[in-house]
Amino acid sequence: MATTTVTDISSPSALLQRLCCKVTGLSDESVTPHYQFALRILGSQFETQFEGDEFQVSKKIKSQLFRKGRERDAAVFSELHRKLQSQNVLKNRWQVLHLLMCLSDSQVPANSSSLGSALFGRRLPAYATSTPFQPGSRIVPDSTPDLSGASALLPSTLHTTLHTTDSSGFSSIPSGISGGTGAHVHQSFAPSYTPTPGTAVQDRTGRNLGARLALGLSKPKDTDYSLVPRGRQTVSTSQSTLARGDNLSFEIPEASLIKDLMYCFQGIEGKWIKFDSGRESYRIDPQAGIPKAVRQLISKLAECGWLYNKIKHYVESRSFDKAFGLVGQSFCTALHEELTEYYRLIAVLEAQLQQEQDPGIAETSSLTLRRLAVWTFDPLVRLKILAALVDVCKGKKGGALASGIYSCMQHGDPFVRSVIKLNLTMVCQPIYATLLRWLYDGELEDTYHEFFVASDPTIKNDRLWNDKYSLRKSMIPTFITIDQAQRILLTGKSINFLRQVCQDRTPTKGREVAMTFDVSQAETMLTQDMNTEFQKMVDVVYKDTSQHLLDVLHNKYKFMDHLKAMRRYLLLGQGDFIRHLMDLLEEDLAKPASNLYLHNLTGILETAIRATNAQFDDLDILKRLDVRLLEVSPGDTGWDVFSLDYHVDGPIRTVFTPECIIMYLRVFNFLWRAKRMEYCLTLIWRNQMSNARALHSIPELWTILPHCHVLGCEMVHFIQQVQYYINFEVLECAWDELLTKVTEAKDLDYIIAAHQVFLDTVISRCLLDEKSRAILTQLRTIFDLIIQFQTAQENFYQAATSELEARQHFEDLKRKKTNEGQWGLTSADEEEESKRRAEFLKHVIPSTRAQLTVLAQSYQDMVQDFLQMLTSHQDVSLRFLSFRLDFNEHYRSSRQCKGALPYHQRKKRAV
Template identity: 40%
Template sequence: MYLTPKDYAINKLLYQLCKQLVEKDEVTHAYELAQRIMKDAIPSSHSQSNEVLIVEKIKRHFEVAGRDEDLEKFISLYRKLESSRVLKNLPAILALLDCVGTPETTLQPPPLMDIPQAVPDNVTVRRSFQLDTRSTQPTFLMRSLPVSSDESSLLATPRPQEISVLQQELSVAGSPLEILKSDVSEDELLQELVYAFQGIPGKILQLNAVTEDLTVNPSIKLSRPHRRMVLRLAELGWLHNQLRQFCNTSDVSLGLMEKGFLAALRSELTEYYRLVAMIQAQVQKQIQETVESPLTLRKLQVWALEPMFRLKWLVDIVTACSGRKAGALASCIHGYLQHGNPAVRAAVRHLLSMVCKPVYMMLSRWMLDGELEDPFGEFFIVADAEIKGDRLWHEKYKVQENLVPCFITMAQAKKILATGKSINFLREVCHDYPPIKGRDQLRRHLERTSVEALFTLDTESELQAVMDTAYLETSRRVLDVLNGPYMFMENLQALRRYLLLGQGDFIRHFMEIIYPELQKPASHLYPHVLSEILESAIRATNAQFENPDILERLDLRLLETSPGDTGWDVFSLDYHVDGPIGTIFGPSAASYLTLFNALWKSKRMEYVLTASWKRQVTSAKMLRKLPELAPLLQHTHLLTAEMIHFVHQMQYYTLFEVLECSWHTLIWDVQHAEALDDIIRAHNSFLTRIKKGALLDSDSQELSNQLRAVYELILQLQRLEEQLHTRSLEELNARANRETIVEKRGEVGQFGMSLAEEEALAAERRNFVDVYLPSVHAQLRVLAKSYQDVVKKFLLLLASHSDVSLQLLSVRLDFNEHYKRTDARLAAPYTYRRLSELAYKPPSYSK
């Protein structure tokens, strides 16, 4: 066919347009389709209404696909085209752009018939809007395509309205002519369906009070095709009623998130009413005047596919969210965001934005100002207004896990909690009010960020990065305040020096001057006397150079007394912590008291044994004048040395291997801490490790009992040795006095001793040698045997312990295998770990 230059230019432009819009291998097919469309122009009499419909369809396509930028570009271009005087048939051009620009429509040519062929019921189809540009009215085509499993289950799930369709179709009987007859026209059915779309029953479609669906009036005769299509379309009204019924819920008792959910659903209904209004306008125009391509039931059925698909999903979401509130509601809706259909994702994104908006506002206020505005208890951070002061950090604020949405991890929730909590901690506890670095940046970002950034939060998002920065800056400010005016590190060092006995000169001198007082019964102790002794120890040692604020915190405490208690049982040093540092040290006060008592008791055992050893050494030469005392003194000396070795090894293990190593780890953790919670965790771990190493935890109860028994035997030896030393000095002095008396009487010419005096002195000596010394020797043997048994059991427990450090401690305590030789249980292989378990590898020798 011969083409004029004008036709050739148009075809050339049309071909270039197709090349821009479709893939390379589909250009020819799209070009042929475009030529068909151009041949069938839309008459100008209905161009205005068609133009509106096509524009709305294109807009909806962009909205469903989430292409907001393309939607804005299309609106701008459409305004330019609308104001252009060159274009004569704008609706046809828009129809061309819509058909050619959609990849799905370019794959198949336009059908030969306006009405699509019926698709078998057993075939799963995907229905989408596609404008038939060969008609002068907006018609829609159905195309058979495979769908996803989720869409297939959705479309195949029988609803109450579909069940009613099947029941009424089965009830229809008659001849083929009767099947095609109807008492009402198709226009009346269209008008009736417009009302049914809004849930309004009429003379043809009536409301079933039991199933709440719309059914055909039995008195009205409809053909089977009409009945089938009418009942299928009436399902849209049933879905509308279900959604509207949920939206009519009273707002009085609902939270902000539930109200946002209702608002989103009502906006969906508003858009649905717009579509119904457009259909109503089309039907009214069709009734009032004759149109070339009228709206039919089949066209309306295809037209209703998209709103029916959307309403079905909305009803499914509403059903799943029934009874859920706050975070559970947001989590339930968020689960639909992973659907493969972009239309479903767009609808869910809109719903989730409305639901999460209150949470987003609460989160912004909390992270920016530390304020909680949660009148309905929907935010996942809750506060107890009655808690103040040092307990604010630990008890006032917490994360309520059942309110945390699924798109916010617990790690993120805890950082959000710590950010606002730090602001309140600085303001209420530290009395620090200057602005925090990074707060303005977070404010600006939250103001320009949409709610969608919240439920799309991930570790690499910009919002997460800004929130992490705010968290770090706020936490750093808290640490700077604690280390600055409130001297956190200085107070930590003071606890180490005084309550954990790290200040050796002070502890030694303090024990020497307070020892006589603590020997008294607990009821005879007076706090003011002990306070004077404490001040004397401070002035006499390097503790006098300590910071005055720390010395003011150092104090003593007397525990509750019981009958028979001495000063050693009730005395304890104390360190007062309040204000911001009380947040860290306050909850650990009981642990420090327990550790001080254990270390103080060990230091007392060292002091007692050292004093006994000094007495034995200094009096050894003097007591040589009592030769019958030598075996007993030797036994006492050996047992004392044995106990000293035990106590020294235990002290070395506790003070160096446990406390000093744990202290080194604590200092490293504190220096690398990012937030106050990190310091609290490091401090608690430090105390836990020390309590475990000092045998004060629940797993070391039996070991602790054996160690307490050893200490009790040491005190018994002290009392026995003091009594023996005193009695020996008395005997020595008595013999020395006898010699002095004899010598003085001889100088004056008298007899040295009378017979009665000789007999009395002999009786006293026999009582000392034959009665007292054997008695003491027997007590000493019983004491030594008890000590041996307790130590053996203690070593057995250490050797079979799972902790390698305690196993090695048992080796050091029995370094010469003295106890091992006397107890077969200690020599048994199962009581010691293999070398491999001790991480020991023998050296390898290469030839």
């Protein structure tokens, strides 16, 4: 036939010619018959019943191989076909398979029939088979190496003379099966490795290649097989059969033991191998005539059955348990798929075992215990891994189950890691699917409580952010960090808060793209040390959702306006309003608390708003401002129970919770008291200034007035320093820090935390926490002394003013009588005036002087104790307050002069 030359190297004809050269290993000139034959097949018009059905084509190929007695090649084809399906390299796999089947069944031209037969009819090379064999029979002693024991266990394909040798140094094995008694084996292997007779067929890693292919494992590198020394050896089949027949140590036939093992592999008891429930293992009948070495080998092989039973029982017990959840069901599905691969191996072994009953198959191709040990080596390892996973996952579900499997993945063996990763990826798919729904839709479909985000359906919307959603820490997979879990929780919670509380249903950015992702991308959660796809996805969704929520709060619900209103009104930041309100309320708050009426106080509040700059605030804010009366105790006045209030609702209630409002009211009560002290001292100073000149005409008061002035100045200095500390070092510093944090906030939780820190700082530095209760009591005692001083001074000024008016009246009467030409005074008038003055000098001045002395002494002691407490306080700002209050060491020197003990020593002595 003339040689066909292809000029265009990219044409289909050129590609087909290159394929023929690649498959046959022939040159361009020698491959022409095969190229012409392939062209005729491809160019022919035919119809097939397998149109588009890849499964039927593969089934047809395997049936043809079984009819030809090539069961091992059928197993190899099944495994290779499965790998081809998993790679997704070819789009038209059924057409390729159908072409290969047609090529193997057709005849090439007459002048190349033998070459075509050798090409399409020969079997797979020895290194590609899925069931390698390990010779292990006895060796007949002889002066020359005899391979009769080894050849008895070799497959029949190795008893045929090899016709060709490929370039790698491995001989190709023809498909013919030697059936004659005098057949000989002629083989030539690469000279690099020459084992002794009886050496097992193994690769350099010590693991059997066929067992790897049986479960879809990768082929080990640097594989080198040799069964006989270099050169040609001739082994007689009759010698092999005789050598095997001389083994009289087995009272029970090996075939019976293998059949029992096949039952054992499937979890079924055999005739000689029984399951011992007490020891949880398979045991061999002790009465059976089996050598010890064989018993040990059978026990090792029976471990596959025990492991299979363990895994199968776990799958069957959990598969129909609905409470096990989706993650658990995925784990059972993964185990079931692994058992399906194990069933394939058993099918191959049973097909090999059936060859013994086929008279057309040589005896040397039968199944032996040693071959069975080689073939089940890797499957046993795989079953051990799965059984270990079953042990780890007992009693666990959801994220805890995934964490248990992930903990086993930290293994040094790549094979173990690959098996665990394959199963873990399938287990994590429900978690990943639920996570996507939560991140982009805020939906939590967790019927069996497997997900690490928990929801409480009994919580109402007003407590949605704080109480409805939480982390179920026991279900957080170990491959997801706590920070990631927190961000995932915040993202879904933000979506629900927007939709249910803020009534904003804007779709999450990137949802359309994200929800089209395949759940197989769950592997990205497991490989975060290799790639950052999962971390980037969580960060992007968290950032977009949180920012949108903050924009809604600031723009639609005016969060910052409400926060500033809290500062102006409840924390007394609006000075003109607070001062005018105190002026209006002075008369009413001086009454007993039981005589106050809420509607009167509300009217006064509205008057104060209209008269000050508060009137320019937003109308919505002014409507929320109200008056509140605290619980009344016996002896309380209006100053003790009056308080301002601020009503909040809607989304801002999430930040200004009822607990936070209570804290605001506590701070307001403290600031209101301190403001009242400032107000009282202002009245005291004004009275002193207005009465100083008028009362100067009474010489008896010259010793009392300076005393009142000095004590009043001390109190003014104390209150001014306390007010400066509260307003600037506490409120202003904490407020500035709060504004900075709110501006930089990335999510609502950050704002809530910053606001809570602000309130905690104000509470602690205003001595309202538990640690400062004694100091607060001391400060309130000082406040009470200031009020007592105001009352005492007012009483004194009232009595002094009355005395001054009486003396002025007496002088005016005397002047009037004198002007009328009468006697200015009579003896009775003088006696009455003398008695009145004596009464004033006897009762008012001494009692006032004594009262002021007691107040001054009590005030000195209380301030000294207060300073002593401040110096030992943990807060630095409070210790600095003690320095400012006693900047000239006046109280310290007074204490040293009196020899008074420090506060903590007096307290210790009292105890």
